[in-house]
Amino acid sequence: xxxxxxxxxxxxxxxxxxxxxxxxxxxxxxxxxxxxxxxxxxxxxxxxxxxxxxxxxxxxxxxxxxxxxxxxxxxxxxxxxxxxxxxxxxxxxxxxxxxxxxxxxxxxxxxxxxxxxxxxxxxxxxxxxxxxxxxxxxxxxxxxxxxxxxxxxxxxxxxxxxxxxxxxxxxxxxxxxxxxxxxxxxx
Amino acid sequence: xxxxxxxxxxxxxxxxxxxxxxxxxxxxxxxxxxxxxxxxxxxxxxxxxxxxxxxxxxxxxxxxxxxxxxxxxxxxxxxxxxxxxxxxxxxxxxxxxxxxxxxxxxxxxxxxxxxxxxxxxxxxxxxxxxxxxxxxxxxxxxxxxxxxxxxxxxxxxxxx
Numbered sequence: 001x002x003x004x005x006x007x008x009x010x011x012x013x014x015x016x017x018x019x020x021x022x023x024x025x026x027x028x029x030x031x032x033x034x035x036x037x038x039x040x041x042x043x044x045x046x047x048x049x050x051x052x053x054x055x056x057x058x059x060x061x062x063x064x065x066x067x068x069x070x071x072x073x074x075x076x077x078x079x080x081x082x083x084x085x086x087x088x089x090x091x092x093x094x095x096x097x098x099x100x101x102x103x104x105x106x107x108x109x110x111x112x113x114x115x116x117x118x119x120x121x122x123x124x125x126x127x128x129x130x131x132x133x134x135x136x137x138x139x140x141x142x143x144x145x146x147x148x149x150x151x152x153x154x155x156x157x158x159x160x161x162x163x164x165x166x167x168x169x170x171x172x173x174x175x176x177x178x179x180x181x182x183x184x185x186x187x
Numbered sequence: 188x189x190x191x192x193x194x195x196x197x198x199x200x201x202x203x204x205x206x207x208x209x210x211x212x213x214x215x216x217x218x219x220x221x222x223x224x225x226x227x228x229x230x231x232x233x234x235x236x237x238x239x240x241x242x243x244x245x246x247x248x249x250x251x252x253x254x255x256x257x258x259x260x261x262x263x264x265x266x267x268x269x270x271x272x273x274x275x276x277x278x279x280x281x282x283x284x285x286x287x288x289x290x291x292x293x294x295x296x297x298x299x300x301x302x303x304x305x306x307x308x309x310x311x312x313x314x315x316x317x318x319x320x321x322x323x324x325x326x327x328x329x330x331x332x333x334x335x336x337x338x339x340x341x342x343x344x345x346x347x
Contacts, residue, residue, distance in 0.1 A: 016265075016309045025256070029249070034241035043248075050244070051252045058256075126235035146241045166203055174193035176236075177228040184228075 006070035014061060025054060028071060031147060032078045038142035039082040041131045049081040056081075072157050075147070079139070079157070086135065125183065129176050137172035140165055188215050196225050200233070269303045277308070 004012070004020075006027065012020035029050060036049035056077050057064070064073050130141055139158060143149045151169070155162045191199075191212060198204050199212045216222050244252075265277060274292065275285040293307040 016305075016312075025253075029244055029252070030241050033244045033248070037242075043245075047248045047252065050248070051255050054252070054256050122235050123238060126232070126239060130236075130239075141236070145236050145239050166198070166201070170194050170197040170201065170203070173197040173229060173232055173236075176232040177193055177197070177225065180232050181224065181228045 007066035007068060010064060010066055010070060028074050031071065032074060034146050035075055035078050035142055036082055038130065038138055040085060045085055049078055052081050053078045076157060129179055133172050133175060137168050140168040141172045144169060190219060190222050193225050197229055200229055265305050267305050269305055271301050274303050274308065
């Protein structure tokens with residue numbers, strides 16, 4: 001199935017070929033998981049997003065019209081899943097604050113072995129720094145860096161104007177650069 | 188000229204500052220050690236970002252997600268137990284055409300109604316595909332797509 005396009009696979013899946021769904025999963029699961037990891041910063045919730053995103057495909061099989069942008073479609077589902085979880089966290093924080101209790105962010109599970117094995121200091125630093133960016137900047141940077149999307153593609157996926165995408169990315173890079181300078185001056 | 192913000196330098200490096208501002212910033216950078224340091228840190232960040240690659244999904248996560256998806260992956264929007272009308276729509280056959288093949292279908296009776304299991308229907312179609320290919324080519328190869336008029340395959344198999 002390697003020579004088939006995403007749209008070919010989608011049509012086959014709709015005709016009952018379960019292997020075509022598996023092929024789509026193989027092609028796109030890393031992108032969905034990485035995107036969720038960058039946006040949410042938590043491994044456990046990213047796993048949920050990966051699962052829910054592909055489940056959503058099976059539940060709303062009529063939702064995708066094959067027009068050559070399956071990756072964009074599936075990342076949009078993943079983004080909505082992430083936003084739902086962020087909104088849920090905010091609601092939990094708000095509910096707790098009204099009771100006078102303090103919100104404590106649950107510990108993220110231990111990093112997975114590939115991350116523990118990360119030996120390149122700069123890469124480890126930049127990953128952590130990207131995770132600290134504000135949500136909207138983090139989304140744009142994730143799509144730019146991991147998905148190698150162009151600014152117009154990012155604007156289309158996030159449904160925001162092109163100028164806003166540029167501003168988000170310039171602000172994110174500036175913030176990272178200032179942090180880089182501070183970190184390396186301290187050393 | 189006061190020193191531009193780091194964000195302005197990020198836009199400048201991106202080629203997003205139009206003339207004449209672009210040239211003015213270049214002149215400033217040439218003589219300002221502070222802004223040179225800012226540019227150096229931006230270039231460092233850009234270089235690090237360019238080296239980021241998506242991490243593979245951990246094997247245990249992948250296994251759990253695959254397990255949870257496997258029953259759903261078989262669900263393509265069609266019910267597991269289909270009526271004859273649904274079978275007709277699935278195979279793109281009208282009532283008359285459906286009547287011609289109804290006795291061959293892997294059907295069963297339930298409360299006086301004919302029903303077909305979706306999974307069995309797919310197996311039945313696959314079997315017919317194999318038989319059809321064998322009849323046309325004399326070999327057990329080829330794999331016509333489900334749901335097209337058989338005459339559309341004549342060219343495809345002519346030279347086989």
